[in-house]
Amino acid sequence: MKRYIAKRVGFAAISLVLLSVTIFLLVRLTGDPTVLLVEPGASQADLEAIRKQFGLDRSLWVQYGHFASSLVRGDLGHSFYYRTPVLELYLSRLPSSLLLAGAAMAFSLLIGIPTGIIAAVRVNQWWDSAGKVFALLGLSLPSFWVGLLLILFFSVYLGWLPSSGSGTAAHLLMPAFALGWYFAAAHMRLTRSSMLDVLGSEYVKLARLKGLPEALVIGKHAFKNALIPVLTLAGINLVIMVNVAVVVETVFAWPGIGRLLYEGIAFRDFPIVQATVILNGAMVVIVSLLVDILYAVIDPRIRLAR
Amino acid sequence: MAFYGTSATGAGWIVPKKYIERVGEDAYKKAPVGAGPFKFAAFTPGIELTLEAFPDYWRKAPQVKRLVMRSIPDEATRAASVKTGEVDLAYLFGGAIASDLRRTPGIRVVAPLLYGVYWLDFLDQWDPKSPWHDRRVRLAANLAIDRAGINQAVYLGLSKLAHSFIPQGMEYFWAPPPYVFDPRRAKQLLAEAGYPNGFESGDLTGDTIYGVAIGEPVANSLQQVGIRLRLRPMERVAFFKEYGEKKLRGVVFSGSGAPGNAPIRLEQYAITGGRYAYGAYPDVDGLYTEQANEMNPRVRQQILHKMQQLIHERAMFGPVIEPAFLNGVGPRLEVHGLGLVANHAYSAPYEDLRLKKP
Numbered sequence: 025m026k027r028y029i030a031k032r033v034g035f036a037a038i039s040l041v042l043l044s045v046t047i048f049l050l051v052r053l054t055g056d057p058t059v060l061l062v063e064p065g066a067s068q069a070d071l072e073a074i075r076k077q078f079g080l081d082r083s084l085w086v087q088y089g090h091f092a093s094s095l096v097r098g099d100l101g102h103s104f105y106y107r108t109p110v111l112e113l114y115l116s117r118l119p120s121s122l123l124l125a126g127a128a129m130a131f132s133l134l135i136g137i138p139t140g141i142i143a144a145v146r147v148n149q150w151w152d153s154a155g156k157v158f159a160l161l162g163l164s165l166p167s168f169w170v171g172l173l174l175i176l177f178f179s180v181y182l183g184w185l186p187s188s189g190s191g192t193a194a195h196l197l198m199p200a201f202a203l204g205w206y207f208a209a210a211h212m213r214l215t216r217s218s219m220l221d222v223l224g225s226e227y228v229k230l231a232r233l234k235g236l237p238e239a240l241v242i243g244k245h246a247f248k249n250a251l252i253p254v255l256t257l258a259g260i261n262l263v264i265m266v267n268v269a270v271v272v273e274t275v276f277a278w279p280g281i282g283r284l285l286y287e288g289i290a291f292r293d294f295p296i297v298q299a300t301v302i303l304n305g306a307m308v309v310i311v312s313l314l315v316d317i318l319y320a321v322i323d324p325r326i327r328l329a330r
Numbered sequence: 331m332a333f334y335g336t337s338a339t340g341a342g343w344i345v346p347k348k349y350i351e352r353v354g355e356d357a358y359k360k361a362p363v364g365a366g367p368f369k370f371a372a373f374t375p376g377i378e379l380t381l382e383a384f385p386d387y388w389r390k391a392p393q394v395k396r397l398v399m400r401s402i403p404d405e406a407t408r409a410a411s412v413k414t415g416e417v418d419l420a421y422l423f424g425g426a427i428a429s430d431l432r433r434t435p436g437i438r439v440v441a442p443l444l445y446g447v448y449w450l451d452f453l454d455q456w457d458p459k460s461p462w463h464d465r466r467v468r469l470a471a472n473l474a475i476d477r478a479g480i481n482q483a484v485y486l487g488l489s490k491l492a493h494s495f496i497p498q499g500m501e502y503f504w505a506p507p508p509y510v511f512d513p514r515r516a517k518q519l520l521a522e523a524g525y526p527n528g529f530e531s532g533d534l535t536g537d538t539i540y541g542v543a544i545g546e547p548v549a550n551s552l553q554q555v556g557i558r559l560r561l562r563p564m565e566r567v568a569f570f571k572e573y574g575e576k577k578l579r580g581v582v583f584s585g586s587g588a589p590g591n592a593p594i595r596l597e598q599y600a601i602t603g604g605r606y607a608y609g610a611y612p613d614v615d616g617l618y619t620e621q622a623n624e625m626n627p628r629v630r631q632q633i634l635h636k637m638q639q640l641i642h643e644r645a646m647f648g649p650v651i652e653p654a655f656l657n658g659v660g661p662r663l664e665v666h667g668l669g670l671v672a673n674h675a676y677s678a679p680y681e682d683l684r685l686k687k688p
Contacts, residue, residue, distance in 0.1 A: 113375060277402040279376075
């Protein structure tokens with residue numbers, strides 16, 4: 025088991041190193057950030073002075089060496105645009121992102137799981153068809169468009185909710201809905217298929233033959249077992265939500281790390297993009313590592329096979 | 331106000347030297363002290379800045395006691411926040427959304443002008459084999475552009491039509507005779523130049539923001555007379571990089587809002603060695619050197635006017651528009667500050683902002 029964990033940790037570390045090299049090179053392919061820090065008419069001398077100031081005049085290897093050594097010391101650099109430490113910026117935005125992802129996850133589970141159960145229990149009936157339409161809409165409507173519709177309806181027409189920003193529960197509702205909508209559909213589909221599998225199993229048939237009430241069969245015997253893959257997916261989705269909230273956070277001016285990444289890309293703020301991608305990547309790698317370890321603990325076949 | 335009332339203040343802020351030296355730069359950024367009408371209260375980088383009125387400000391005590399500047403990146407959300415009254419003033423809207431705002435009761439669309447011009451840069455005019463080498467073709471393009479129509483569609487008619495690539499408010503600007511929208515004459519000129527059926531002109535390259543918003547109607551105008559251009563939007567940084575490195579071909583949808591005066595603008599785009607100059611005329615180059623050494627302002631002006639006249643006669647550029655900055659102003663504001671500082675796009679000075687009495 026120890027060997028297995030050490031191997032997984034090693035793979036995770038290699039993934040992070042590769043990620044850091046990739047993002048370091050990729051952001052530099054997107055163009056020269058100094059062009060955005062000056063007026064279009066700025067002279068060559070101005071551009072070169074700014075390049076020197078940010079160390080962009082040095083070779084890529086020197087830049088990467090500096091970046092990697094700082095990274096090891098926990099220093100993610102200073103933002104070109106905000107002129108503040110990137111880690112400070114990231115940490116100031118992280119609580120908002122986690123709050124939004126948590127609310128969106130709660131919404132997606134509250135909607136996705138019951139509709140999935142109903143669709144499975146009433147398979148090929150009206151409820152099931154309605155569930156399929158819901159899933160189709162959830163998976164196909166872009167979150168920014170859903171967000172704009174919500175703003176138009178609940179803020180502009182009804183005046184019930186603030187159109188953007190953060191600070192109160194009212195600010196959270198629309199972004200959480202817009203972000204959770206897609207995941208609600210995904211959770212609904214998985215709950216439905218998982219429930220259908222379980223409902224067709226021998227032990228559920230036996231429970232019914234024993235004359236147990238249908239509510240007990242579904243609620244106690246079927247649902248509990250059907251929930252395992254859904255919760256596994258939800259755990260991974262929570263991390264994905266933090267990472268994919270860029271559009272929703274931008275539409276609702278939500279102060280999360282998705283918006284920080286958007287600003288970093290828009291301003292060619294290399295340190296922000298690098299730090300956000302690496303820290304978000306680290307989040308995904310760590311969660312995957314934990315899931316791998318958990319599976320190995322639960323199922324000995326996995327650790328033996330690997 | 332000679333200094334404060336212009337965008338020059340952005341080039342030099344007055345801050346207490348002793349304080350910065352005592353606390354250091356990083357601490358200063360967290361609790362800055364300046365010489366303005368508002369005091370720093372709170373700042374979340376990229377999200378929100380809160381300022382509180384400084385009643386002893388030398389010019390006047392601000393009437394607005396608390397100023398919150400929020401960053402709302404999405405244009406539609408910004409518009410919604412003005413409509414709902416969550417914000418009193420929001421910057422930078424495109425024509426479609428500004429038009430919707432203008433139809434909303436209580437909301438005003440206010441559009442100050444800045445030192446900006448959008449124009450076509452005929453890069454291939456320096457290639458003797460290109461149709462653009464012929465002055466008549468460049469003049470035809472200028473006569474084919476429906477500047478007033480573009481102004482109406484994209485800026486609700488609030489921008490100024492441009493006939494020079496130097497803004498009208500800029501020092502040493504020479505007012506050229508306006509290009510009258512005349513597609514028939516444009517077709518005639520093209521026929522005289524040997525292109526009775528028009529020609530395939532390659533790319534009209536611009537950045538993804540303005541190059542598309544205005545470049546597209548410009549391309550449509552040119553298409554009407556037979557100059558067929560393929561719109562090629564490029565990401566902003568990549569566009570300016572390639573433009574500056576002289577890697578682009580065909581026609582470029584160019585623009586600049588950089589402050590300064592006419593010689594500065596000329597040097598960048600129309601003089602040999604200029605960052606965005608793909609070619610130049612020796613006589614214009616000569617006049618540029620001459621004006622740079624001229625100490626008499628009146629004579630210098632004459633030289634600079636002559637340079638602009640030559641550029642206009644040769645139809646070196648295709649000026650399109652001096653864009654207005656379309657902003658939404660909510661019903662609570664009595665004095666919004668937009669346009670109080672000439673050629674400044676934003677609300678200023680903040681001490682002049684005034685809310686309506688309840």
